[in-house]
Amino acid sequence: MTTTQWSRVPSTLKPGRHFMQGDEACAEGAIAAGCDYYAGYPITPASEIMQHICNRFSDMPERKFMQMEDEIASIASCIGASWAGARSMTATSGPGLSLMLENIGYALMTETPCVVVDVQRAGPSTGQATRPGQGDVMQARWGAHGDYEMIVLSPWSAQEMYSQTIRAFNLADRFRVPVILLADEAVGHLREKVEIDDQVRIYRRTESGPDGPFVGSGIPPMPRFGSGHKLLITGSTHDDWGYRRTSSPEAQAKLIEHLRSKILSHADEIVETEALHCEGQLDFLLVAYGFTARSALGAVQTARQGGMRAGLLRLKTLWPFAEAAVGELAQRCKHVLVPEMNQGQVLREVQRCAPDAQGYGKTNGEVIKPQEILRAMREMLT
Amino acid sequence: MIRGTTESIRRMIRPEAFPTPFCSGCGHGILLGAILRAVDELDWDIDEMVFVSGIGCGGWIPSPHFAADTLHVTHGRPVAFATGVKTFRPELNVVAIGGDGDIASIGGNHLIHAARRDVDLTVICANNLIYGMTGGQLTPTTPQNAYTSTTPRGNHERPFDLCGLASAAGATYVARYSVYHVRPLIKALKKAFQHKGFGFVEVLSSCPTQYGRRNALRTPVDMLRHFKKTCVTAKRAQRMTPAELEGKTIIGELVKG
Numbered sequence: 001m002t003t004t005q006w007s008r009v010p011s012t013l014k015p016g017r018h019f020m021q022g023d024e025a026c027a028e029g030a031i032a033a034g035c036d037y038y039a040g041y042p043i044t045p046a047s048e049i050m051q052h053i054c055n056r057f058s059d060m061p062e063r064k065f066m067q068m069e070d071e072i073a074s075i076a077s078c079i080g081a082s083w084a085g086a087r088s089m090t091a092t093s094g095p096g097l098s099l100m101l102e103n104i105g106y107a108l109m110t111e112t113p114c115v116v117v118d119v120q121r122a123g124p125s126t127g128q129a130t131r132p133g134q135g136d137v138m139q140a141r142w143g144a145h146g147d148y149e150m151i152v153l154s155p156w157s158a159q160e161m162y163s164q165t166i167r168a169f170n171l172a173d174r175f176r177v178p179v180i181l182l183a184d185e186a187v188g189h190l191r192e193k194v195e196i197d198d199q200v201r202i203y204r205r206t207e208s209g210p211d212g213p214f215v216g217s218g219i220p221p222m223p224r225f226g227s228g229h230k231l232l233i234t235g236s237t238h239d240d241w242g243y244r245r246t247s248s249p250e251a252q253a254k255l256i257e258h259l260r261s262k263i264l265s266h267a268d269e270i271v272e273t274e275a276l277h278c279e280g281q282l283d284f285l286l287v288a289y290g291f292t293a294r295s296a297l298g299a300v301q302t303a304r305q306g307g308m309r310a311g312l313l314r315l316k317t318l319w320p321f322a323e324a325a326v327g328e329l330a331q332r333c334k335h336v337l338v339p340e341m342n343q344g345q346v347l348r349e350v351q352r353c354a355p356d357a358q359g360y361g362k363t364n365g366e367v368i369k370p371q372e373i374l375r376a377m378r379e380m381l382t
Numbered sequence: 383m384i385r386g387t388t389e390s391i392r393r394m395i396r397p398e399a400f401p402t403p404f405c406s407g408c409g410h411g412i413l414l415g416a417i418l419r420a421v422d423e424l425d426w427d428i429d430e431m432v433f434v435s436g437i438g439c440g441g442w443i444p445s446p447h448f449a450a451d452t453l454h455v456t457h458g459r460p461v462a463f464a465t466g467v468k469t470f471r472p473e474l475n476v477v478a479i480g481g482d483g484d485i486a487s488i489g490g491n492h493l494i495h496a497a498r499r500d501v502d503l504t505v506i507c508a509n510n511l512i513y514g515m516t517g518g519q520l521t522p523t524t525p526q527n528a529y530t531s532t533t534p535r536g537n538h539e540r541p542f543d544l545c546g547l548a549s550a551a552g553a554t555y556v557a558r559y560s561v562y563h564v565r566p567l568i569k570a571l572k573k574a575f576q577h578k579g580f581g582f583v584e585v586l587s588s589c590p591t592q593y594g595r596r597n598a599l600r601t602p603v604d605m606l607r608h609f610k611k612t613c614v615t616a617k618r619a620q621r622m623t624p625a626e627l628e629g630k631t632i633i634g635e636l637v638k639g
Contacts, residue, residue, distance in 0.1 A: 037470050064469050068462065069495040076459045076492075077466030080434065083453060084471040106456050225451040225467060226474045228429040230396075232446050234454035243398070243446055244454075 005173070005206055008199045009034070015198040022161040022188045023048035023091075026117055026181070029165030030089050031056055031063075032200045035115070037086035039066040039077040041096060044129040045185040046119040049091040071096035075103040078114045082107075083233060085224035087169055091117035094136050095126065097143065097180075104178050105144030106235040108259060111214065113172035113205060113222070115165070117181045119188040120290075122341075122365040131365030132185035134290055134341035140180045141319050147256050149263035151270055152180045152319040154289040158192045164316070166200055171270060173205035175262060176219055182318060184341065186291035186367050214240045219262055263320060271317045273325040277304060278311035282333035284377055287326060287350050287357070289315040291367055292339050298370030303377060310377070321349045330354035335380050339373050385425065386568070391418040394428050399446045404439065405514075407594075407602030409561035409587030413508055414443045416564055416585075417477075420571035431475045434464040436489065439515050439589075440481030440508035458488030461496045464503050472502065475575060482509040482523040486542050490522070497551035497580050504574045504581045507544060510589035518592035525629075529596040544584045549637045554579035556637035560586035560609035563633060570635060577639050586613070586631065 012032045020028070027049045030038070038057065040050040050067070057065045064081070068074040071092050078088035092100065097118045107114055118140060122133035140152045151171050155164040161183060168179040208221030213231050223229045232242030237252045245251035263270065277300055278285070284303065288296035293314045303310040313329050315322055330336050330350075336357035338347040347359035360376040362368050383390045395418070404410050421428055429451075433444035437457035445454035455463045464478040485493055485507040496503060511528070513519040518531040523544060527536040549556045555577040557570035567585060574581035588594065588605035599605045609631075616634035619627060 037466065039466065066465065066469055068465075069491055072459065073462035073465070073492055073495070076455065076462035077469065079455075080453065080463035080466030081470040082466075083451075084432075084467045084474070086466075086470045088466070088470075102456055103459065225432050225453075226430060226471055229451070230429070230449050231451045232454075233452065234445060235456060236454065 005204050013196045015196050018194045020194045022158040022190045024052045025158040025161040025194050026165045027052035029162040033166040033169035035087050035089050036063040037081035037088040039068050039074040040090050041071045041074050043093045043096050045188050046091045046093050071099040075100040079112050082112045082114050089115040093121050094123045101143040107178040108148045109235045111176040114178050115168045120184040128365040137345040148259050150319050152182050154318045156293045159194050170203040174203050184290045267320050271322050273322045274314040276312040282309050282311045284310040285333040285336045286312045287338045295368050295370045299373035327353040339368050386419040386423045391422050394418050396449045405591040407590040412561040413585050416568050420568050434460045434478045436460040436480040436484035438481040438483050461492040477504045479506045482521045483513050486522045494551040497548050497553040500579045507584045508587045510587040512593040514589050514592045545636050548582040553582045554639040555581035557635045558584040558633050562606045562609040
């Protein structure tokens with residue numbers, strides 16, 4: 001029943017160099033990954049993703065686009081379409097993610113693959129709709145109620161808006177989970193070069209045979225509606241066949257442990273980081289992600305020109321947290337600084353691995369500049 | 383085998399689902415049977431249908447009873463989930479089922495927008511006039527002056543006319559019956575299933591446990607008699623004065639696409 005699920009498919013864009021906005025690159029990544037259902041609701045600064053997908057889908061009759069009445073309906077219809085066999089996606093910003101979280105929890109509980117893009121803006125509430133922020137890191141991790149593990153990716157360029165969107169689809173199908181691509185306004189609205197290969201590597205979910213939709217350990221195959229399986233899908237605590245088990249302590253414990261372990265036992269496969277200028281002993285380690293990692297890299301390069309041994313660890317995956325990579329590098333350096341456009345949401349995770357790490361948090365709706373990071377580094381040295 | 387009989391619909395019910403979670407005297411079992419009888423009388427393959435339901439007693443009508451693809455979703459959202467299923471797989475017959483809390487209160491926005499879009503769905507609202515599962519609170523369809531656990535001095539709010547709401551929003555087939563009117567209900571369900579476009583069927587369902595006992599309709603029979611007494615057909619209602627229609631519920635096919 002199970003076959004190899006990895007394959008290479010031709011790119012949907014002409015291979016070569018393109019000049020693209022981050023949001024458009026995200027839409028192109030979804031199309032390349034085989035996204036065939038998109039539902040969304042307008043919101044700044046993510047609307048361009050929906051508009052670009054809508055235009056491109058209009059020439060692809062087998063792919064369906066819906067503009068829904070709100071973000072709740074958008075994620076709901078994506079989950080419904082996923083059970084009907086689609087590779088589905090929605091995109092939003094912080095206020096929309098807040099509305100989607102109950103159904104993201106539903107997707108976690110029912111092990112439904114789908115991709116949710118959050119192009120973060122300055123919050124809370126309406127905040128500054130056209131300004132960048134990174135304040136949704138913890139909302140993306142813990143926003144739905146209950147206990148679970150979450151996969152959250154962080155792109156730092158238009159190129160990664162493309163490639164990480166493809167990766168989000170692959171991880172969603174591989175682990176039967178909703179995956180959040182946590183971008184920010186600065187990356188979403190950035191226009192820059194994007195290199196397109198002639199092929200894209202994609203993972204397609206395994207469709208099950210007559211066994212139940214939640215049977216077995218590891219990642220169960222995922223059947224689809226309309227195949228005669230008589231599927232019982234519920235967000236209530238359920239057994240391997242989908243029957244509600246709402247008063248069994250054993251069923252609840254088993255299900256929650258399954259949702260946790262299917263992610264954490266594959267952390268090596270999920271968690272990606274990029275270490276830049278991190279060879280040998282370091283005086284200074286910056287841990288950064290998203291747009292802020294670009295400024296951090298600028299700060300590292302300037303610091304190194306001035307003779308300081310500085311390096312950058314870029315988090316491409318925010319959740320599960322890159323504990324091993326952070327812990328290993330932190331051991332080789334004197335100072336650790338975490339610049340981010342919030343008041344320390346990733347800093348406290350870094351401090352679990354490097355208790356002396358310090359943060360540079362900026363929450364005025366502006367991106368962090370390299371000079372500010374350099375100043376913060378110098379202050380730590382005095 | 384004769385279509386529409388208990389024997390004939392048994393193959394569409396999961397035997398493991400029994401005993402049902404419904405209270406004795408609950409009308410939802412009658413509606414459950416009516417839905418399956420409609421499927422059976424149409425001679426439809428239930429494996430080509432998807433039943434999407436929400437949270438509350440009404441959400442339990444298809445899940446887990448129906449031996450079919452069922453998606454038991456979050457509170458209020460069955461119509462939105464169903465829209466995704468239907469849009470991606472138009473060849474499947476998709477039915478959304480929920481109670482008055484699900485469809486009219488928390489999910490009211492999805493109802494009107496699916497009706498406006500004329501999504502090819504059937505939405506069935508099992509309207510028992512109250513939140514049954516959570517302890518008998520007021521819903522948007524609770525009649526005026528009725529007692530609930532959150533209206534101890536009677537309901538002062540005006541209830542929704544759900545069928546009026548659905549038709550104003552653009553639903554192209556709309557019908558209302560009660561669980562007392564089983565034969566015409568089955569007929570309406572068959573028409574709603576076959577209808578190309580958005581079909582809405584409101585079904586008044588008895589809840590002696592939460593609604594009846596607070597409103598002098600203590601037994602299941604009292605509740606059914608109440609529906610028999612207070613429901614008038616659309617045809618008859620045309621000949622009645624506003625004073626005569628006071629406290630009455632109009633039943634029948636109200637929009638016939």
